[in-house]
Amino acid sequence: MTLKELESQILALPSTEKAVIIQSLTQTINIGAKGITKTPGVCGGEACIAGTRIAVWLLVEARRIGITEAQLLQDYPxxxxxDLVNAWVYAEAHPEEIEAVIHANEVA
Incomplete structure (x- = not known):
């Protein structure tokens, strides 16, 4: 299939399906190459270290309470x-998302 054929097929899709494709491509471009993934059904679809179930928000929260990077690497060998650098970069690029997930997971 050529790029032109693919473009034609995408343009023929309903708007909702186009939106799903755009979202998927955006995630792949923004985070796929950086070792952070979001997979529906895995950790609630939250951003995780690729190939793991270690959520970025969890690492951010651990760092906030004083757990060092060395300790995180020891705890998650x-x-x-x-991977930690990628998590920090992702968290800096998506602060509202990370804060919302941390807040949602706080124990009252």
Whole structure:
């Protein structure tokens, strides 16, 4: 299939389906290459370290309460320092999203 054929097929879709495609492509462009993924049905669809169920908001909250990066790497040996950098970058780029999820997960 050529790009022109694909474009024609996408333009023929209903607006709701176009929106789903745009959202999916935007997520892939913005976070897919950086090691952060959002998968429906996994951790409530929240941003996670790729290939794990470790949510970005959880790492941000851990850092806020004083857990060091070294301790996070020890606690989660299957992630790397680069994964943490990706999480911090994602959190900085999406502060409202991260704050909302942290707030939603606070224990009253």
């Amino acid at each position: 299957h992630i790397s320092a680069a």
